[in-house]
Amino acid sequence: MAGVEVEKGKHVQELVENGIDLPNNYIWESANFGIINASVPLGDIPVIDISQLTESKQLDQLQSALGSWGCFQAINHGIENSLVDEIRRVAKEFFQLPMIEKQKYARKTGEYYGYGNDMIIFQNQTLDWNDRLYLSIIPVEERKFQYWPQNPESFRRILHEYSARIQQTEKQLLKAMARSLCLEEDCFLKKLGERRLIDARFNFYPPCPRPDLALGIKPHADGSAITFLLQDKEVEGLQVMKDDRWFHVPIIPYALLVIVGDQMEIMTNGIFKSPVHTALANSKKERHTLVIFCTPEPGKEIEPVGELINDKRPRLYKAVRNYMDTYFNFYQQAKRPIDAAKF
Ligand SMILES: O=C(O)CCC(=O)C(=O)O
Numbered sequence: 001m002a003g004v005e006v007e008k009g010k011h012v013q014e015l016v017e018n019g020i021d022l023p024n025n026y027i028w029e030s031a032n033f034g035i036i037n038a039s040v041p042l043g044d045i046p047v048i049d050i051s052q053l054t055e056s057k058q059l060d061q062l063q064s065a066l067g068s069w070g071c072f073q074a075i076n077h078g079i080e081n082s083l084v085d086e087i088r089r090v091a092k093e094f095f096q097l098p099m100i101e102k103q104k105y106a107r108k109t110g111e112y113y114g115y116g117n118d119m120i121i122f123q124n125q126t127l128d129w130n131d132r133l134y135l136s137i138i139p140v141e142e143r144k145f146q147y148w149p150q151n152p153e154s155f156r157r158i159l160h161e162y163s164a165r166i167q168q169t170e171k172q173l174l175k176a177m178a179r180s181l182c183l184e185e186d187c188f189l190k191k192l193g194e195r196r197l198i199d200a201r202f203n204f205y206p207p208c209p210r211p212d213l214a215l216g217i218k219p220h221a222d223g224s225a226i227t228f229l230l231q232d233k234e235v236e237g238l239q240v241m242k243d244d245r246w247f248h249v250p251i252i253p254y255a256l257l258v259i260v261g262d263q264m265e266i267m268t269n270g271i272f273k274s275p276v277h278t279a280l281a282n283s284k285k286e287r288h289t290l291v292i293f294c295t296p297e298p299g300k301e302i303e304p305v306g307e308l309i310n311d312k313r314p315r316l317y318k319a320v321r322n323y324m325d326t327y328f329n330f331y332q333q334a335k336r337p338i339d340a341a342k343f
């Protein structure tokens with residue numbers, strides 16, 4: 001990925017603090033997957049107690065959720081409410097720091113990690129109304145601590161605890177996903193590799209002067225295997241597409257929204273769906289979310305599981321290595337990035 005960024009823009013927060021009108025490069029003529037619409041229906045997204053995934057009823061529920069919505073609200077995920085409160089608090093405190101303090105962790109042009117805003121990859125790209133802090137959390141030895149805030153003082157400790165819990169949940173869920181498809185339970189874990197990566201992306205959406213014209217995050221499908229999204233406790237904004245229609249994702253304050261990523265769609269030969277989703281901007285309230293991306297070990301080749309290819313279901317995807325390299329080429333086109341991996 002390094003080197004593809006053509007230019008680095010201003011943080012959204014700086015635009016807001018300088019009181020300027022919405023710049024042209026944030027304005028969507030019409031979003032690729034439909035126009036911005038704040039009045040879509042609330043989605044009936046399945047809610048699954050993931051402490052019960054040993055039971056066949058819950059496994060059936062899981063399979064059905066991931067094959068239709070491509071996401072579900074996980075409750076009883078093993079991360080205590082107090083830790084969720086803590087991570088929300090330190091994230092908010094970080095984004096409230098003066099710009100000069102946050103800039104100590106600034107993302108370098110062309111790199112992923114650090115504090116920054118939407119990467120400018122195309123000359124005429126429409127930008128997301130969002131600032132973010134992007135950190136690699138697993139494997140622990142590969143953390144780039146120069147980007148891990150030391151202010152607020154407890155940030156690193158709390159993120160470390162959260163990472164450990166997420167890592168357990170990821171493993172448990174990847175096994176359950178395999179079992180729900182009658183596959184050997186380590187099947188996805190092996191495909192993704194021992195040294196697979198987990199990244200954290202703290203999203204901050206400042207209030208936006210024209211939420212009818214700008215988007216918090218453009219429509220996209222995640223390039224991960226699976227994603228854990230901790231929504232803002234109070235402020236809505238996330239929409240997910242199902243059968244070509246948009247739905248609001250309801251807030252369940254301590255649930256994690258588990259989203260199928262493109263790698264999982266490839267491994268399951270299209271049985272699990274990597275859904276297109278977007279986040280709206282909000283005129284009055286700021287919004288914070290924490291997104292955890294679980295991705296394959298770098299260089300691993302990802303392809304459909306053999307057992308999921310048969311006469312009724314021909315192979316849909318090629319083997320793909322370093323899928324994220326192709327990801328941004330499709331980022332802003334009117335098709336899902338995963339189409340790059342189709343035959
Ligand atoms: O913040 C949200 O609600 C969505 C974020 C998201 O989809 C992402 O960071 O990939």
Ligand SMILES: [Fe+2]
Pocket residue numbers: 220221222277
């Ligand atoms: Fe996403």
